[in-house]
Amino acid sequence: EVKLVESGGGLVQPGGSLRLSCAASGLAVNSNYINWVRQAPGKGLEWVAAFYTGGSTYYADAVKGRFTISRHTPNNTVHLQMNSLRPEDTAVYYCTREKGAAPNWFDPWGQGTLVTVSS
């Protein structure tokens, strides 16, 4: 069974940092495109970042320069380092695999981890 499990969410003050982790089982993170998608309370889905198999990384403009996506192959984990956090970054953060060979789609999704940025 392919499974993704997020961790690392919590309450952080504006300007603070947090590191999210996405632990994969049933798939190898170094041979899959892993993405982070977030959802603010009561709002829709917003793509955040992606780590592609060749090592390329991509970011939404809203987080570029503040967030960094990385991969740790021995632990089969993808991380999202979030710095200079703002209240508008408050959301459930989902880890998901981009499946397919153009076109691609997101499957599966993790259960999500809640990040709250507030003083």
Place this chain on the structure above:
Amino acid sequence: DIEMTQSPSSLSASVGDRVTITCRASQMIGRYLNWYQQKLGEAPKVLVYAASTLQSGVPSRFSGSASGTDFTLTISSLQPEDFGVYYCQQSYSTPLTFGGGTKVEIK
């Protein structure tokens, strides 16, 4: 960035009704369009990918179609378990973008 305009934002329908949700892309994206269902408190699940391919295990009452930059998700006969929010998403280019969502309620 490719903007995805989804309509309606919400709808209420009866069991057995035919329901249609549309999504319009701001530029040509071929068949790089996916549909997801999200229930309250849960992660989204893919229903249809590549515009019209049904995900394994998804009931055949769901279908997707495409015409130019317009995409449609159809539920042929709405069932009680189909409540939730439906999102379209383009996978043509980064930033990957989603439609605003359609909340489906059962009358």
